[in-house]
Amino acid sequence: xxxxxxxxxxPFRERERExxxxxxxxxxxxxxxxxxxxxxxxLLRFGYIVVDxxxxxxxxxxxxxxxxxxxxxxxxxxGTLDAVRAGEIPL
Amino acid sequence: MLLGRATxxxxxxxxxxxxxxxxxxxxxxxxxEELAEALSKFVGEIYQTPPVRSRVARRPxxxxxxxxxxIEREGRDVLFRAVVSGGTYVRKLCHDIxxxxxxxxxxxxxxxxxxxxxxxxxxHSLLEIYAAxxxxxxxxxxxxxxxxxxxxxxxxxxxxxxxxxxxxxxxCHGAPLAxxxxxxxxxxxxxxxxxxxxxxxxxxxxxxxAEKSALDFDEGGVFVRTDVVLMERGTYPPFWxxxxxxxxxxxxxx
Numbered sequence: 001x002x003x004x005x006x007x008x009x010x011p012f013r014e015r016e017r018e019x020x021x022x023x024x025x026x027x028x029x030x031x032x033x034x035x036x037x038x039x040x041x042x043l044l045r046f047g048y049i050v051v052d053x054x055x056x057x058x059x060x061x062x063x064x065x066x067x068x069x070x071x072x073x074x075x076x077x078x079g080t081l082d083a084v085r086a087g088e089i090p091l
Numbered sequence: 092m093l094l095g096r097a098t099x100x101x102x103x104x105x106x107x108x109x110x111x112x113x114x115x116x117x118x119x120x121x122x123x124e125e126l127a128e129a130l131s132k133f134v135g136e137i138y139q140t141p142p143v144r145s146r147v148a149r150r151p152x153x154x155x156x157x158x159x160x161x162i163e164r165e166g167r168d169v170l171f172r173a174v175v176s177g178g179t180y181v182r183k184l185c186h187d188i189x190x191x192x193x194x195x196x197x198x199x200x201x202x203x204x205x206x207x208x209x210x211x212x213x214x215h216s217l218l219e220i221y222a223a224x225x226x227x228x229x230x231x232x233x234x235x236x237x238x239x240x241x242x243x244x245x246x247x248x249x250x251x252x253x254x255x256x257x258x259x260x261x262x263c264h265g266a267p268l269a270x271x272x273x274x275x276x277x278x279x280x281x282x283x284x285x286x287x288x289x290x291x292x293x294x295x296x297x298x299x300x301a302e303k304s305a306l307d308f309d310e311g312g313v314f315v316r317t318d319v320v321l322m323e324r325g326t327y328p329p330f331w332x333x334x335x336x337x338x339x340x341x342x343x344x345x
Contacts, residue, residue, distance in 0.1 A: 004127045004160065005158070005159070006158065007134070008134045008155065008157050008158065011157050012108065012110075012174075017277055018277070019277060020276055020278050023273075025256075025274045027291035031326065032256075032294055032326055033294070034293055035292075036241075040227065040232045040236050043241070046097050046242060046323075047095065048093045048097050048240050048244075048245060049215060049220060049238055049240065050213045050214045051216075051217060052211070
């Protein structure tokens with residue numbers, strides 16, 4: 001049987017961005033941090049994980065376990081850091 | 092799984108296009124040509140009414156089916172691949188294809204293989220994540236580090252605006268972005284578009300709505316209305332404060 005395929009357009013295609021540069025500017029290295037230089041702690045406060053939920057325990061169980069372990073770790077540092085919040089994209 | 096402040100990106104991500112692989116069961120016998128004919132009618136822009144059991148308003152909504160492919164077929168079972176816009180119900184799509192064919196059809200199985208630029212191949216099982224977190228709590232961070240990703244990847248599909256260091260903290264406080272604070276912007280920006288604002292270091296500051304299209308940028312004034320702030324206040328110095336003078340430790344000025 002021949003493969004049947006119908007394509008309208010490719011939404012995943014890397015769109016060619018045309019960027020308008022308004023002015024020349026530099027950034028001060030004393031503040032902020034490039035994303036590629038973020039530490040695990042930084043990523044736990046602002047990051048994401050791609051989860052395969054098709055195998056294993058229910059996501060709720062593991063998210064709570066993860067929160068508990070991470071929360072305990074944060075408290076262990078002795079700082080007044082917020083407990084790690086985790087949310088799920090309801091895909 | 093969004094962590095920390097990244098949870099605020101939920102809305103921006105649900106609209107991403109998705110790829111699915113599934114099995115559709117036809118309720119009657121259909122020839123290949125007939126099936127092809129029916130499928131071709133569902134590619135492109137379609138209307139869908141959300142099912143009874145859904146959280147959204149049950150109004151017909153415009154959706155896009157970017158691609159439909161029959162991978163393999165065995166009698167009434169059809170293994171297919173579909174690429175659809177966010178919010179498209181594949182189950183409803185199968186049902187409607189069945190209606191068009193006259194035989195009826197339903198979706199037997201479905202697996203999401205791609206969301207935006209995120210592939211199934213990049214995913215980690217919950218058990219692996221838990222194990223990596225355990226290792227981290229015991230002092231070994233390598234595994235967890237390799238699993239964690241930068242949220243900037245989640246907004247790669249949005250038009251970009253780069254801002255000056257001096258504008259960053261104001262945006263973190265919800266201030267709109269005016270043209271003097273803009274370093275660069277996407278030529279494709281239209282009024283009302285959801286855009287992502289970045290620092291010159293590539294950090295995501297906030298999401299906002301374009302107050303004017305790229306063509307009208309030279310008019311001046313407010314360019315982007317800040318909507319969802321992602322960056323923590325104080326990451327960059329509060330240049331917006333009149334009495335601010337000089338560099339600041341930890342970004343907090345008196």
